[in-house]
Structures are given as structure tokens and as C-alpha cells.
Amino acid sequence: MKRTGMRASFLVLCAALLTISACTRHSGAPGVTPRAFGTALVSVSGEKQFAGVGSQLEQPLVLQVNDAKGVAVAGAVVRLSAAGGAFATPREGLTGPDGQFTATITLGGAGGHYQIVASSPTASGQQIFMRVDESALGYQEMLGAKLNEIHCIRCHDPESTAERVSNMDNLTAKPHAFTDGAVLNPMSAADLTSIISHGGVAVNKSAEMPPYGSMLTKQEIAALVAFLRAVADPPYLAQGVNYASN
């Protein structure tokens, strides 16, 4: 009688161990099995978007897996991960017949830049990686984004939409897109505030940039500057930041 009891408990223990190991394997390793492998990940669309904190980005992120010849690979695994509360839906999957994998991105709860890391296993068991940048706008940056849509975008965005024709080509001095970090990052916040408030002439630029100082409040102009900083590419790094010395 004792013996059967021991055997029973041994069996239960084995079963438990098996389930646990099966479970760990399940969570630690891929849920989808690759049917093909590529050697490079490229982004097709959906990079460098912005949206309010915690929101879903308007356009999905579309990535493509290519082989060594640059040909799209169908059935390759793509996995997406992100820090800071951002996430992709779905987090992983296989590339479609066109070699592309599509996911929607939801940003985290704090304003700032988010990096989505995409990976795909290769035939040799290694991983290829690719990073995609997105930004989340807090209240102030969002206000700036909306003011930009009302007042600035017609001159500062070369793209036209059905509702809005770009005026950029009609200007002699070419304004820069607000994402143009190479040009805007070196400009100080004081200079930006000055050009927005008093127009181009305030900083020896063209009078085609109108003054908004009497139209917009100080807070609104600060919001525009915050917006420019938030969408700058390459990202804007605050100057004179107090990092801890240790």
C-alpha cells in the first residue's frame, strides 16, 4: 500500500515537472516557427510617427525581411519589443507572401522617444535586429502639434493633402520641416521663440516667416518649440543637462 502511494506521488511529481518545463519552453521560446529565414530587416513604412502619450500610432509599422540578394522572404519570423510601456500588436508573426510584417504600435505613458526593436532569426540561429524610432507627445507638445496644423504646416511641410495644399514651393526662402533636427537642433530655444514671435527678420532670416507674437500666447509659442524638439530627427538632446557625476 505504501509502495503504491510512493509511486503515485512520484508520477505526480514527474507530471508536474514536465508541465513546468513545457511551460517555460513555451514562454521563453518562439510561439511561431519560421518557415523561411532572411538576412536583413528593412522598414517599409510607419517609422518616425508621433502621437499622444499612450496612444496608438495612426499608421501601422510595416517591416520587410529580405534575403542576401535583397529579395523579400515570406514566412520569416519577426518579433517586436519595446521598453517604457510601448508595445506592438501582434508582438510577433510571420512575414506575408510579400515578405512584409505589419503591426500597430501603441506608445508608452510618458512623453519622449520610443525605440521599437525588431528581430528576426537567421538560418544559422542568430538574430538580425533593426530599430525603429517613434515619439510620444505630452500635453504641451500635443498643443504645439495642433497649433502647427493650424498656423505653420502649410509653409513648413512640403507635402500636400486633400484638405491642404503646401505653400512651400511658393516661397523664395525655403522653410525647413519641423522634423529637420540637423537644422533646428542647433538653434537655441531663445532663437526659436524669437523667430516665431517676431518673424524671420528677428534673426536675420527672410520676412516670409511671419511674426506670431501678437497672435499666439507665450505658452502657445513654448508649446510650438516643445513640439519641434519632440519630433526632431535626429533627436534633440537637451543642452546643459545635469547628469549625476557618479
Place this chain on the structure above:
Amino acid sequence: MSVRGRIAAAKAFLFGDSARAFGTLSLALLALLTVVPARDYFRDWRGVQKQYLQLIHGRNDAPALTRHFQGGVQQIWLPEIGVVDRCTTCHVGLKESTLTDVRTQPFRPHPPVPHSLTEFGCVLCHRGQGTATSVADAHNSSSSWEEPILPARYLESGCGQCHIQPLTGTPKLNQGRELLARYGCVRCHTMRAPDGTKRTGTDEPPSLEHIADKTSREWIAAWLRDPQAYAGSATMPNFQLKDDEIRDIAAFLIAQSQPYRSQKASEPAPVPSQDDAVIQQGASLYGESFCASCHAVQNAAGLLVGGNLGPELTRVGSKVKIDWLADWLRNPAIYDPASAMPHYRFDAKQIGLLVTFLSSKTDSDFTGTAKAAAAEPKQIERGRILVIERGCASCHAINGLKAPEDFAPELTEVGSRPLSRILFAPGVPNTLPDYIAARIRDPRSFGDTLKMPRFSLPQPQVDAIVTALLAQTARAETLPASMRIPARKPSDYRPAGRAGKLMDEMRCFSCHIINGRGGTMAPELTYEGTSVQRAWLVNFLKNPNTLRPALIRRMPRFNVTDAEANTLADYIMTAWQTPDFEGDASDDLRFTAADVQSGRELFYNKYACQSCHIIDQSKDKGYVGPTLTQVGSRLTAPWILHWLRNAQTLRPGSLEPVWNMNDADARSITAFLMAQKGAPVKEAARK
């Protein structure tokens, strides 16, 4: 010794006699008493404050940060708004603007917002348990935690508790409220703003009292099955009806319908031509009449082209009857006196062309080809019951049915509904936002018998609606009235007399705002009489042309007579005047050639107006503002002068920046602009 024996021995040792029992109990009590302070000593916040001090140690802003730091439990207490927030005990750096490089919580500084922490506290916007002093209690310790921290994606709901008007900085909240009005949610669910005003719908659900004259039973059935299959932009939701329910509702709607005309139209209905050339002519007339300003049609690529003020017309030929269509084009008010569509005054030939074009826009996949069998009285009666059960009359006028009051649960306080009163569907996370989102996305997942229809909305729109609903809190109603930013009072301005009647016929208010009432598609006209010259106005009313090269929408031509144009102009020139120009008579508005010349200099060089406006078609290209080639024949000099000083007082929301121009510059540019006469305008004969 057996187990039982051991227990007995321990009992004897501890409680053997009264002295032993007393001693044991006292020891136990002492132990309990030490637990409390010990627990307090190990509270989360002590560790957090220690971490903070380590973080700021050695930074070059450390002295200031240390000076601001206060140890111990911190509290923001605002009795009038019911806030007791201890969040700043752990969120120590919230007010430290020099900590912007810190990315880890709880030490990030608060991003700039228009309200101060000390006046508003935290939970008003972020929710959470303000009085809690442990991380878990403050945020959410378990699922189903009442009043957990609000996820960031719904943050704008906090603003909506006081701000009843849209705010530039809260696009999601604005969009959510707009959707609640556009999809008619507020027609079934009562929803009050914190000041007690009832939220109203902006959709205009058509009356069904004469529906049999307009469309067929087959179309009604196909529409009920899937309204979005008829028009992707349709706002009517899917009631997920069974086939026999659809059949019976359609039968009832046709049966209750009554003719909208007591006698037949005097003109015979046109016979639509099948000739491609005629259809093409109709399409051209559709374009010239600017129907696309309000109505969209799907193009070959499947994209919607056109406005959304009126219904989409991609499949209109499968919907409407020819007689009805001709009558509608003659004058929409015959069928629907409240329609936003203007009376175009088309002649019989034009109506024939438009009927031909519109009735060619069919889609046999939508209605199918089968004719519905004659309806039995039983079906009609069952249809009537279904229509009552589904609350159709909440939105549509139906003969013999009254609009039900409070058909669906009131949502005024839905944003603070306690979780204990919510029945969650399986698979829905136990939080209020997730519950609301699931109710919108798939109402039937909460029970097959629920009446709420399904709205197929993309995720960002669902998020926006949830944000707007979360702003409907019980707290919002108890906040002091002084905190509320009230809604603008709706205006019911209606011009009187002959001009008023004409404006009503042409539905000017569908697109233009005048004295606070009207649509937003076209420029505001409240001060139009001060702004324009009479001759130009009369001419424009007869033959509108666009003033902006980059504008796609345009004002339609209404075929007004000279006499009517003069009636309208008389009214506009006298009634739509700004009171602001009084006392400015001293402005000398007689200009010399030198004034004009210096104005030209200023226009092109100092103010670079050509970035947005065109004066000289051959070299200026600016697209944003109106073309100014004939502005001297269009606008009045005092208007231009004041416009250059501050356009926002004349037309709030105009894209024209406030120039605050000095008087000399403003005067010169006015001179230059008044000299731009263009081709002479012939004044229409006055009757």
C-alpha cells in the same frame, strides 16, 4: 509522542494556569504593537525618498534640489475640490524643472501643463487613490481596484471635467465628443455636461414618415443588413438583425409611410437617359454645381472624394426613386423642410441631367435583384414591435410612434461608475476604460439580448470616445461652478424679411457662421457688410468664384436674379457690420501715388505678404490667403486698415497673423491694396 500529545503539552505550557495565560497574551500583544511601527518603517515611500536623495547627490543642481526636498509624508489638501493627495511623497521631483534628464519614475518632473499642482492636485486628472501611501494602493493593487491610475491614453478625460468647450491641446477629447454627437450616441443615452446642459447630436437622422416615396423595401432591407456596405461613411450603426427581422422592419416602415405631397408634382419626372454622353453632361453639371463640396463619391481607386456635410452618393442610384430625386433637386425643402441642402433653382433640363447622372450610380451587389414578396399584416405588426424594441424612433421620426425618452441608460456619470456595479464580459480586463471600450466595440459580447447596435470604429476613435466618456464623472458635477469653463451659448440668429427668406432657401447657414450660428466650411460673414464693396458683393452672389487658389471647396451658384442679389446685398451691407470702427473717421483714406508706392515696398519687402497672397499673377505665387489682384474693388479701405492692425478681432480664427502694424505702414499698404482694382465690375441693375 503522538502529534496530539505534543499539542496538549504546548497548551499546558502556555495556558496551564491563569498567570501563564496572562503572560502569553501580553507577549502576543507586545509583538502586535511592534509590528505597526515596523510596518510603517518599511513603507515604500521611505525607500523612495532615500533613492531620490541618492539620485540628486553629486548633481550640479543638488544644492537647490536638496533645499526643496522635504522628507516624510507630503500632502496636497484642497477641501473645495475634495482632493487629499499624498502622491508628492514619492513623486518628489514633480516641480523640479532641472530634472528633465531623469527618465525613471517616480522622479520625473511633471511635463508643463497649464495648471499648477498646488491648485489642482493629482487625482483630478490622473485618478488613483490620493490618500494612499503605498505604491500598490495608490495606483492599483489588484485587478478590479476601484479608482486606479488612469492609463495615459485617456488622460485628456481629466480636462473634460471642467472644460466643456473644445481645447486646442486636447484633440482626443474633442474628437471623442464630436463622435458622440456625430454618431448620435446622445440620442439614446442622456449625457449632461457638468453645467447641466444636455449634449446634443450633430447627425441629422432622416425622417422616415414618407420613406416609401423615397426608396424601396429592398433597399431598406439591404441597408438594415449593413449600412456601411451602402456607404462606408454612414453613421447609422449595425443593429445585427436577423433576416426575418429585417424583412419585417422594412415591411413596417413602408406600411407606415405617408405621401409627402398632397398632390403630384406639376412637372413630370424626367426619364433618365442611358446615353453615356448625357451621363457625362450630368457629371459635369454635378461638378459645376459644387455638389462635391458636401457630398462624397467613391472614385475608381475606392477613395472617397468630396465633403461630408451631406450623405455619400456612390450608390445613390440603387437607393432613391426617380420621382423623388427630381423633386428633391427641384427643392429639398418640399420633402424635408429642415434639410441642410440649399434650393438650387435648377431648370428642368438641369434636373434631367442630374437625375441621369445620379441614377447611373448604382450597385447591384448591394440591393441584389430579388423583389420582396408582398408583406403580410403579421409581418408588418411584428416589424412595428421590433422598431419599438430597438428604439428606432429615438433618432428617426416615424408615423404613429413617439420618440422614447431615456431609451438607454444615462451616461452623465459613466466615468465614475463603480466596478462593483459592472458585469464584465469574459476576456475583458476588469477596468472601467476597458469595459467602456468593449461595450463600444462589441456590445453583444455582453449578452445576445442587448439592444445596443454595433458601431464599426477603428481603435483610435474608440479611444477618443472612451476618453470623452471618462470625462463624465460624478466629481465633475460637484466641482465649484467657478472652475467650469462654460460652453458657448448657441445662437439662434435668423435674418428676417425677404433677405432672410432667401438666405434660408439658399441655406447660407449650412456653411457660413453669421452672428454665432452656422457651419464651419466657409468663411465667417458676421462683418461682411463692413468688409466688402456693394458692387462686388452683388456680382459675387450672382456669379461666385473662388478667392483662394488652393481651395478645393467652392461656393455653388444659386441662379439668383438681379433683384434677389440686390435684396441680399442691401441686407448684408446694413446688418452685418462691425461696431468696432467707430471713432476712426479721422483716418484719412485718400491716398497719393507715393502712398501706393511705399505700400508696395512694404508689402513685398518688410512684410513679405506675397508668401501667402498673389497681387501680380505673373510673379507672386502665395497660396494660403485669398488672391488680391482685385482687392481694391472688393474690400473697403477701413476694413483693410483694421485688418492689418489685428485681423483676429474682425474674424477670429483667421489664418492671418496679428501684425500689430504701425499706423503709417498700415495706411500705406491699404493704399497699395486699394489700388489693385482688376477688371472693372459692372453693377447689376437695381430693380
